[in-house]
Amino acid sequence: xxxxxxxxxxxxxxxxxxxxxxxxxxxxxxxxxxxxxxxxxxxxxxxxxxxxxxxxxxxxxxxxxxxxxxxxxxxxxxxxxxxxxxxxxxxxxxxxxxxxxxxxxxxxxxxxxxxxxxxxxxxxxxxxxxxxxxxxxxxxxxxxxxxxxxxxxxxxxxxxxxxxxxxxxxxxxxxxxxxxxxxxxxxxxxxxxxxxxxxxxxxxxxxxxxxxxxxxxxxxxxxxxxxxxxxxxxxxxxxxxxxxxxxxxxxxxxxxxxxxxxxxxxxxxxxxxxxxxxxxxxxxxxxxxxxxxxxxxxxxxxxxxxxxxxxxxxxxxxxxxxxxxxxxxxxxxxxxxxxxxxxxxxxxxxxxxxxxxxxxxxxxxxxxxxxxxxxxxxxxxxxxxxxxxxxxxxxxxxxxxxxxxxxxxxxxxxxxxxxxxxxxxxxxxxxxxxxxxxxxxxxxxxxxxxxxxxxxxxxxxxxxxxxxxxxxxxxxxxxxxxxxxxxxxxxxxxxxxxxxxxxxxxxxxxxxxxxxxxxxxxxxxxxxxxxxxxxxxxxxxxxxxxxxxxxxxxxxxxxxxxxxxxxxxxxxxxxxxxxxxxxxxxxxxxxxxxxxxxxxxxxxxxxxxxxxxxxxxxxxxxxxxxxxxxxxxxxxxxxxxxxxxxxxxxxxxxxxxxxxxxxxxxxxxxxxxxxxxxxxxxxxxxxxxxxxxxxxxxxxxxxxxxxxxxxxxxxxxxxx
Amino acid sequence: xxxxxxxxxxxxxxxxxxxxxxxxxxxxxxxxxxxxxxxxxxxxxxxxxxxxxxxxxxxxxxxxxxxxxxxxxxxxxxxxxxxxxxxxxxxxxxxxxxxxxxxxxxxxxxxxxxxxxxxxxxxxxxxxxxxxxxxx
Numbered sequence: 001x002x003x004x005x006x007x008x009x010x011x012x013x014x015x016x017x018x019x020x021x022x023x024x025x026x027x028x029x030x031x032x033x034x035x036x037x038x039x040x041x042x043x044x045x046x047x048x049x050x051x052x053x054x055x056x057x058x059x060x061x062x063x064x065x066x067x068x069x070x071x072x073x074x075x076x077x078x079x080x081x082x083x084x085x086x087x088x089x090x091x092x093x094x095x096x097x098x099x100x101x102x103x104x105x106x107x108x109x110x111x112x113x114x115x116x117x118x119x120x121x122x123x124x125x126x127x128x129x130x131x132x133x134x135x136x137x138x139x140x141x142x143x144x145x146x147x148x149x150x151x152x153x154x155x156x157x158x159x160x161x162x163x164x165x166x167x168x169x170x171x172x173x174x175x176x177x178x179x180x181x182x183x184x185x186x187x188x189x190x191x192x193x194x195x196x197x198x199x200x201x202x203x204x205x206x207x208x209x210x211x212x213x214x215x216x217x218x219x220x221x222x223x224x225x226x227x228x229x230x231x232x233x234x235x236x237x238x239x240x241x242x243x244x245x246x247x248x249x250x251x252x253x254x255x256x257x258x259x260x261x262x263x264x265x266x267x268x269x270x271x272x273x274x275x276x277x278x279x280x281x282x283x284x285x286x287x288x289x290x291x292x293x294x295x296x297x298x299x300x301x302x303x304x305x306x307x308x309x310x311x312x313x314x315x316x317x318x319x320x321x322x323x324x325x326x327x328x329x330x331x332x333x334x335x336x337x338x339x340x341x342x343x344x345x346x347x348x349x350x351x352x353x354x355x356x357x358x359x360x361x362x363x364x365x366x367x368x369x370x371x372x373x374x375x376x377x378x379x380x381x382x383x384x385x386x387x388x389x390x391x392x393x394x395x396x397x398x399x400x401x402x403x404x405x406x407x408x409x410x411x412x413x414x415x416x417x418x419x420x421x422x423x424x425x426x427x428x429x430x431x432x433x434x435x436x437x438x439x440x441x442x443x444x445x446x447x448x449x450x451x452x453x454x455x456x457x458x459x460x461x462x463x464x465x466x467x468x469x470x471x472x473x474x475x476x477x478x479x480x481x482x483x484x485x486x487x488x489x490x491x492x493x494x495x496x497x498x499x500x501x502x503x504x505x506x507x508x509x510x511x512x513x514x515x516x517x518x519x520x521x522x523x524x525x526x527x528x529x530x531x532x533x534x535x536x537x538x539x540x541x542x543x544x545x546x547x548x549x550x551x552x553x554x555x556x557x558x559x560x561x562x563x564x565x566x567x568x569x570x571x572x573x574x575x576x577x578x579x580x581x582x583x584x585x586x587x588x589x590x591x592x593x594x595x596x597x598x599x600x601x602x603x604x605x606x607x608x609x610x611x612x613x614x615x616x617x618x619x620x621x622x623x624x625x626x627x628x629x630x631x632x633x634x635x636x637x638x639x640x641x642x643x644x645x646x647x648x649x650x651x652x653x654x655x656x657x658x659x660x661x662x663x664x665x666x667x668x669x670x671x672x673x674x675x676x677x678x679x680x681x682x683x684x685x686x687x688x689x690x691x692x693x694x695x696x697x698x699x700x701x702x703x704x705x706x707x708x709x710x711x712x713x714x715x716x717x718x719x720x
Numbered sequence: 721x722x723x724x725x726x727x728x729x730x731x732x733x734x735x736x737x738x739x740x741x742x743x744x745x746x747x748x749x750x751x752x753x754x755x756x757x758x759x760x761x762x763x764x765x766x767x768x769x770x771x772x773x774x775x776x777x778x779x780x781x782x783x784x785x786x787x788x789x790x791x792x793x794x795x796x797x798x799x800x801x802x803x804x805x806x807x808x809x810x811x812x813x814x815x816x817x818x819x820x821x822x823x824x825x826x827x828x829x830x831x832x833x834x835x836x837x838x839x840x841x842x843x844x845x846x847x848x849x850x851x852x853x854x855x856x
Binding site for chain 2: 499500501503504505506507508510511512514515518520543
């Protein structure tokens with residue numbers, strides 16, 4: 001139909017005084033039937049072309065929402081010119097804005113500027129404002145035409161009045177439609193968002209009935225009839241719990257804290273914990289706009305919270321432990337007498353105990369400059385030691401010596417340093433701990449020890465020398481002992497032989513003398529007899545000396561046998577007195593004897609006891625020029641000892657001689673001019689015999705006051 | 721056994737002077753005395769003469785007194801003759817050795833003639849008593 005109309009418009013292009021009433025009626029009908037602003041305005045422009053001979057035209061509608069003039073229909077214009085063409089109504093000095101606000105058509109500038117303002121190209125442009133919907137509204141739009149309409153100006157004005165309200169109404173309708181669509185879209189989006197939220201969200205009315213619920217909320221709080229019994233029960237329970245929480249929340253008001261609300265997962269039956277946040281849907285809570293509730297699942301949160309609390313508690317505990325440990329460590333480190341230092345990888349001292357401070361920290365108020373220098377020197381020594389450890393890659397420990405100086409006494413301190421790296425689990429050295437140990441005492445001890453060792457070695461040498469000397473002397477002694485024993489044996493043998501050799505001739509002398517004295521060879525004269533008696537006496541004396549020597553030899557050779565028998569002392573004394581009778585008679589001394597009571601049996605060598613007593617008695621007779629000799633026997637029951645004492649009133653023995661007399665071949669008077677004869681063996685033999693008998697031989701005497709010799713022997717053992 | 725008027729003593733000693741003393745004294749005391757100066761002579765005379773008593777010095781050249789005594793005591797012809805041992809050795813062991821050899825008595829020199837006589841008389845008395853006992 002359009003081409004036909006175009007043909008019709010072209011055929012009617014010839015200017016006519018006025019459009020027919022039928023044409024206007026047709027246009028009105030077309031405008032009313034138009035569905036949208038474009039169709040409506042396009043029909044108007046077509047009508048203008050036909051009625052007024054317009055070649056080019058553009059219809060701009062006022063878009064109230066955007067406050068712009070936008071093209072809605074055009075005639076005889078290339079469409080690309082219209083692209084993006086619009087006019088901002090806020091720009092009040094724009095020619096088109098001004099044209100819009102003017103009540104009658106405006107002829108835009110005749111010069112070439114018009115093309116810059118409108119898309120209609122060269123030539124004069126006429127702007128016809130369209131009437132508003134109502135006097136309150138803005139003009140509905142603007143029609144630009146070229147060439148300007150003059151002859152049919154009435155038609156143009158009529159069109160402006162008719163098209164304006166209709167276009168404004170269509171524009172308004174479109175705006176309403178667009179707005180509705182937008183709302184619908186936004187609502188869908190909102191629901192999408194709400195459903196996308198994993199927390200249950202609900203809108204409830206004043207009575208607590210659910211108006212809107214997102215899918216998560218529906219899962220918890222809504223159940224269909226066809227769902228399982230357990231799930232329906234869970235949902236029922238959840239609803240009760242939710243209602244209770246909600247009403248409590250409502251009572252407590254807007255500022256109430258968040259409530260925790262336990263629910264049951266209807267799907268798997270597990271316990272869930274939610275935090276309920278409820279706010280009135282409209283700001284004015286008195287309006288029955290409902291309440292929006294958001295349930296935040298805090299099951300995991302609670303678990304996490306509990307875990308965090310537990311961790312925090314553990315952390316606190318660990319921290320306390322660590323602090324206690326550190327305090328203890330500090331105490332330990334400070335109580336160590338050796339300096340301890342901790343160094344960081346940069347070589348800086350980060351910690352030290354009190355003894356270390358004495359060496360490495362200067363006290364400005366106390367120390368002298370010299371002390372400061374020593375502290376610095378100490379620090380330098382120490383740093384170089386520790387840095388070496390850092391450079392030694394592998395070894396974790398280093399021991400070495402550093403020579404430090406005591407800053408207060410300036411005494412040299414030979415220190416043994418033991419450094420250990422503290423390595424993190426990533427293998428990085430985090431610190432170095434160094435302990436210094438003063439070795440002064442150790443060195444001193446080592447020196448003393450060396451001295452001691454030397455002294456000990458010397459001593460050892462001396463002892464070794466002495467020992468070897470001792471061994472040598474022992475060997476000599478042993479040899480000389482053997483030699484002595486041999487000599488002694490030889491001597492004993494010699495004496496035994498000699499006594500035999502002596503006896504044989506002596507036997508002959510004694511024999512012949514005895515025979516002569518017995519008158520075997522006839523009677524003797526007095527002088528002959530006296531001389532023979534002298535020979536006899538001297539021979540007997542010689543025999544007694546030989547016998548004594550033999551006795552000594554036998555005792556020393558251990559060849560003197562003991563013959564033990566039981567006997568009584570008085571018998572022995574009787575025999576002794578009888579045997580010595582010739583001597584007694586010759587001495588003219590008063591010889592008496594006195595026997596004590598209860599003299600017991602004696603078990604001893606009877607012959608030897610007798611021999612000893614004879615010896616004592618003959619000695620007494622020999623050394624007593626005048627006076628008396630007494631033999632007594634007594635018994636000491638307490639000691640079980642029998643004593644035989646020979647007492648005389650003779651010359652006596654001086655104290656210094658009282659031991660000499662018991663020695664071999666000795667008399668008290670040893671001088672060559674001595675008065676008394678005798679070999680001096682008698683007492684020596686007596687003492688030896690006494691010892692063999694387990695007895696004792698003692699002397700008590702004073703010079704000029706006589707002597708007492710006492711023999712004691714043990715009594716006989718009690719008979720069983 | 722031929723009867724004799726007096727006792728016969730065989731005196732064995734290698735030292736002539738001692739023999740002489742005892743010979744003189746025993747003869748003086750009424751005994752017959754035969755002499756021997758070593759062990760072999762002693763054995764010969766003992767077997768030949770069968771003396772009443774033998775006085776035996778133990779230290780003899782050649783066959784000594786112990787051995788001679790042992791042989792006399794081993795021979796049935798001379799077993800009964802009492803032997804008096806005579807020695808100058810006084811060391812322990814001599815007397816025991818003499819008794820082991822079979823000597824009936826033991827005298828240590830020096831021994832005066834009268835002591836020897838006493839010993840001879842005592843031992844003959846003992847022997848007579850013993851033989852008397854056996855004959856009875």
